[in-house]
Amino acid sequence: MARPRKFDDDAVLNAAMMTFWRHGYEATTTRMLEEATGVGIRGLFNAFGNKEKLFHTVLARYFDTVHAQLAQVFAMPGRDAIDAVFAGFSAPDPPDAISHAGCLMVNTVFELERTDETVRAQVAAYRALWKTSFADALARDGISDADTRAEFLVGALWGALGQIKLAGDKAAAVPMAEVIRSTVRTW
Numbered sequence: 001m002a003r004p005r006k007f008d009d010d011a012v013l014n015a016a017m018m019t020f021w022r023h024g025y026e027a028t029t030t031r032m033l034e035e036a037t038g039v040g041i042r043g044l045f046n047a048f049g050n051k052e053k054l055f056h057t058v059l060a061r062y063f064d065t066v067h068a069q070l071a072q073v074f075a076m077p078g079r080d081a082i083d084a085v086f087a088g089f090s091a092p093d094p095p096d097a098i099s100h101a102g103c104l105m106v107n108t109v110f111e112l113e114r115t116d117e118t119v120r121a122q123v124a125a126y127r128a129l130w131k132t133s134f135a136d137a138l139a140r141d142g143i144s145d146a147d148t149r150a151e152f153l154v155g156a157l158w159g160a161l162g163q164i165k166l167a168g169d170k171a172a173a174v175p176m177a178e179v180i181r182s183t184v185r186t187w
Contacts, residue, residue: 077137105122
């Protein structure tokens, strides 16, 4: 008979997510996961599978979290929602905030050569979520060529998030975000 778990799955997955987010898949060691979660690697792997499967679970959790946040943001009128996304880069965060690590999915793109098809599919679904959100918002405002413009916005967003990852500071995205906000206002 299996013993009941002595840890909270949500807390452990959140801690693992933050660790992968800050360090990336390759750089995250099993020791780092143990320290972050407070659970021995044997317990983690018994509960979630190996490091790769734990990462898949973390990416799915991240997707679900962002999906819920986007539903709230994109409940606003079209361009207002888009503006809110890019204005968020200017909001101050404490120096140790996870926002200074960029975006877990975008960061994962930097490692795509070394990842499996499951991760590639998760990243593609995440990208499609953003594109659909942008395209729907633009279409609600009657803006022409919404799909092409949404593709542009996804590229701009991912570029801004890449700047954050490279600089280790959310403020690195502000100049790009301001140009995007100005551009969207002209549509």
